[in-house]
Amino acid sequence: MNRSSAPDAEPGTESDRLAERVREIEPQQIRVMFELASEYERETPDSDLVHLEFGEPDFDTPDRVVQAAVEAARNGATNYTSNAGLPKLRDAIAAKLSSERNRAVDPDSEVVVTNGGVEALHLAIHAVADPGEEVVVPTPAWPNPISQAKLAAAVPVEVPMPADRGFEPDPERIVNAIGPDTAAVLLTSPSNPTGRVFPAEAVERVVAAAADHGAYVLADEVYRELAYAELPPRAAALTDRDEWVLSINSCSKTYAMTGWRVGWLSGPADVLSQVETIHESTTSCVNTPAQYAAVEALTGPQEPFEEMRAAFRERRDYVVDRLESIPHVSAAEPEGAFYAFIDVSAFDGSSAEIAKRLLYDYEVVAAPGTAFGAGGEGHLRLSFANDLARLETGLDRLEKMVQTELNGE
Numbered sequence: 001m002n003r004s005s006a007p008d009a010e011p012g013t014e015s016d017r018l019a020e021r022v023r024e025i026e027p028q029q030i031r032v033m034f035e036l037a038s039e040y041e042r043e044t045p046d047s048d049l050v051h052l053e054f055g056e057p058d059f060d061t062p063d064r065v066v067q068a069a070v071e072a073a074r075n076g077a078t079n080y081t082s083n084a085g086l087p088k089l090r091d092a093i094a095a096k097l098s099s100e101r102n103r104a105v106d107p108d109s110e111v112v113v114t115n116g117g118v119e120a121l122h123l124a125i126h127a128v129a130d131p132g133e134e135v136v137v138p139t140p141a142w143p144n145p146i147s148q149a150k151l152a153a154a155v156p157v158e159v160p161m162p163a164d165r166g167f168e169p170d171p172e173r174i175v176n177a178i179g180p181d182t183a184a185v186l187l188t189s190p191s192n193p194t195g196r197v198f199p200a201e202a203v204e205r206v207v208a209a210a211a212d213h214g215a216y217v218l219a220d221e222v223y224r225e226l227a228y229a230e231l232p233p234r235a236a237a238l239t240d241r242d243e244w245v246l247s248i249n250s251c252s253k254t255y256a257m258t259g260w261r262v263g264w265l266s267g268p269a270d271v272l273s274q275v276e277t278i279h280e281s282t283t284s285c286v287n288t289p290a291q292y293a294a295v296e297a298l299t300g301p302q303e304p305f306e307e308m309r310a311a312f313r314e315r316r317d318y319v320v321d322r323l324e325s326i327p328h329v330s331a332a333e334p335e336g337a338f339y340a341f342i343d344v345s346a347f348d349g350s351s352a353e354i355a356k357r358l359l360y361d362y363e364v365v366a367a368p369g370t371a372f373g374a375g376g377e378g379h380l381r382l383s384f385a386n387d388l389a390r391l392e393t394g395l396d397r398l399e400k401m402v403q404t405e406l407n408g409e
Helices: 029-043 063-074 087-099 116-128 144-151 171-177 200-212 269-282 288-299 303-324 351-362 388-405
Strands: 111-114 134-139 155-160 182-188 216-220 245-250 263-266 339-343 379-383
Touching: 029 351, 063 288, 087 111, 087 263, 087 288, 111 116, 111 269, 116 144, 116 182, 116 216, 116 245, 116 263, 116 269, 134 144, 134 171, 144 155, 155 171, 171 200, 182 200, 200 216, 263 269, 303 339, 303 388, 351 379, 351 388
Parallel strands: 134 155, 134 182, 182 216, 216 245
Antiparallel strands: 111 263, 245 263, 339 379
């Protein structure tokens, strides 16, 4: 579009001076709620907000992981690494992936270390989607892939999962959305925000259909280690056509390392070589001491992380039981991750309006369902990455909202 003809933009105005693909990006509603909550806390010093809007483990990074970074920095590991990442880290990632797949993963050509899972996904979309091509996104979904597709001048195609079945993954809906213009299909399992896990048969069906169309599956497996039954198989392990699978993962959720910003992308060597080139043009490489910390997280004792997973499972069980006792609200049982996607359609107003009332009148911060794309309206996402006492307080207040607004008490 000629900038002078941009809708609602007068020549010389700020909007006219921005790229069209940037003008299309709206602020994340999760972040909007966080900012509203921050403003409320500044203006109400005696407030006691229960923050359930962010997906961030409330555990500290284990000390031995922190010390690995400290020692690396003190020993001079403060320079650039390879664009693809520290060889020791790529070796550790490849060893983990090889143990979970039906073939060995080459650390030199099939792994690129990234600034968190979000950059891995960003690089993947830019590597495989041409302008005008489609990226299929089952929703409700984390909003970043939709924004990233737009920034790549690709077209996000939202495919709502069935709300009447608790957003159970429906592979046929996804397959039916794949067409000649499809460049990639996103599969996030476990899901953010619903916590649902894609069954192996569903993943196999989608990968086969995507490969038949020459489209990639972007397997977002960031929450895989936080599945509460057995760990789901990796998408690339379920097919003999894994050249069409790009796998995204990170240390953030599994290892309580959100601020360290270490993730990775794995996949076929021809794609990863181009990803490395894009990475060189954006962030060059990941923080070097953080990469040493990630090596320790991946290769050291896993007991602290298993304890975190057990704690999240306990909280999940508490939240599920508690929601069942509150009338007018409900949520499908999360099978992984640390979110409950709560049906609040019995309340008046949009999910954004309900979230704001919950904030201002009951001092609980949640993310509105519309933050997660088509089909999210009428829901709130609550994160149970919080201790049981705060979860109890937050759910007490949600129950009070039900009593006040729906039961007339």
